[in-house]
Amino acid sequence: MGILGTILIGLLVGVIARFLKPGHQPMGWIITILLGIGGSVLATYGGQALGIYRAGQAAGFIGAVIGAIILLIVAGYLRKS
Template sequence: MHLIWTIIVGFVVGLIAKFLMPGRDPGGFIITVLLGIAGSLVAGWIGQHLHFYAPGQPAGFIASILGAILLLILYRVIFRPNTNA
């Protein structure tokens, strides 16, 4: 049940991050879910290293969105379409 809840929250976080970042993204549903889940993990990791969260404590919802936005920026930089052709 924890995995299903993580996927649902990751999807919501990914959708909010994509909504807050204008422009087209080369990803679909799966990328949205993965960005949300990974954003939450990144936010928790950064928060633990900055002593915002205790070890093993998950990131908050807003921090998860910020983590997903960070990953979305990186995703756009890495996978942007080549327009020089």
């Protein structure tokens, strides 16, 4: 899957991460989607570089959701300070 596919999945991942992360999120949908794309890109290429999974495996999608949730949490802490 190329970078365009990763970005499209990142859009979906951002929306899923927003629903899965508990608590109030003061950021808008655009920022959430951008963080989802960032988490997707980091988790996809990071997981493949570490040999955790290969391209096209379902673990990549799960990793992307986890990466996006982590980015949402970090962004939330940075906005508070």
